[in-house]
Amino acid sequence: MQEPEEATRWLVVGANGMLGTEVMAQLEGRHVRGIDLPDIDITDSDSVQSNLRDVDIVINCAAYTAVDDAETNEGIAFLINAVGPALLAVQCAKIEAKLVQISTDYVFDGSYSVPHPEDFGPNPRSAYGRTKAAGEWAVRAELPRDSWILRTAWLYGANGPNFVKTMVALEATKPTLQVVDDQRGQPTWARDVAKQIVAVVDTDVPAGIYHATSRGETTWFGLTQMIFELKGADPQRVQPTTTANFPRPAPRPANSVLGHENWATVGLSPLPPWEDSLRNAWETGAFTNHED
Numbered sequence: 001m002q003e004p005e006e007a008t009r010w011l012v013v014g015a016n017g018m019l020g021t022e023v024m025a026q027l028e029g030r031h032v033r034g035i036d037l038p039d040i041d042i043t044d045s046d047s048v049q050s051n052l053r054d055v056d057i058v059i060n061c062a063a064y065t066a067v068d069d070a071e072t073n074e075g076i077a078f079l080i081n082a083v084g085p086a087l088l089a090v091q092c093a094k095i096e097a098k099l100v101q102i103s104t105d106y107v108f109d110g111s112y113s114v115p116h117p118e119d120f121g122p123n124p125r126s127a128y129g130r131t132k133a134a135g136e137w138a139v140r141a142e143l144p145r146d147s148w149i150l151r152t153a154w155l156y157g158a159n160g161p162n163f164v165k166t167m168v169a170l171e172a173t174k175p176t177l178q179v180v181d182d183q184r185g186q187p188t189w190a191r192d193v194a195k196q197i198v199a200v201v202d203t204d205v206p207a208g209i210y211h212a213t214s215r216g217e218t219t220w221f222g223l224t225q226m227i228f229e230l231k232g233a234d235p236q237r238v239q240p241t242t243t244a245n246f247p248r249p250a251p252r253p254a255n256s257v258l259g260h261e262n263w264a265t266v267g268l269s270p271l272p273p274w275e276d277s278l279r280n281a282w283e284t285g286a287f288t289n290h291e292d
Contacts, residue, residue: 007031023198074127093143095140104128110254114259118261156189181242
């Protein structure tokens with residue numbers, strides 16, 4: 001039987017990041033501790049062991065997320081995205097704690113034409129994707145019955161840099177913007193993911209992989225047009241272009257859309273539609289350049 005909420009001891013690793021701050025806010029009033037660099041180094045076993053004591057739930061929001069830099073720093077990315085989760089999982093097993101590991105759409109190559117189901121085999125094309133896929137594998141290997149892997153994508157929020165904030169700022173300085181229209185995905189509010197993490201733990205759903213992305217889909221171009229509309233700007237100032245016109249070191253998945261079938265099987269609703277969440281996030285004043 002699950003312990004009462006007030007007895008559950010939570011530890012949020014990476015608590016200062018975009019998702020970590022939202023998780024901490026959702027757990028306000030509970031027995032929770034947030035930790036981040038330099039107080040914990042998840043790539044160091046001694047640091048992990050000394051910080052993971054007397055906890056029941058560990059939520060790992062720490063990650064190397066510089067997708068392009070990972071192409072030339074894959075070793076560092078592997079330490080943070082694969083070795084770190086492995087060490088957390090090993091320690092969780094020792095203290096009989098459960099682990100929520102955050103992963104990404106980049107574990108897929110993006111060639112699938114329909115939403116990727118949770119059991120679809122990973123096939124990453126980038127260094128970042130390879131390291132995150134390795135982290136998933138390590139967590140499932142070390143903590144198969146007491147871990148949840150939540151994949152998210154196109155994440156935005158109030159804390160830290162993200163695409164939405166960038167487009168809000170550019171609208172104020174650029175007469176027109178060219179934005180990629182041949183990559184499809186699901187813009188996802190960090191607050192929605194944080195709520196889903198807490199729901200997963202509170203309801204103690206079966207261990208496994210779940211896709212924590214918004215419902216629906218769009219392109220970066222479509223997302224930017226809605227950002228302009230929310231800002232009261234003319235969406236026609238946003239012009240579609242192709243990925244080929246914006247070459248980057250790391251390949252981007254052409255289709256990042258993830259399926260949500262596993263939520264229904266455990267009795268939880270998937271995240272809201274992306275348009276609703278973006279509108280709600282905007283109304284919170286989350287974006288520093290928000291102009292009414």
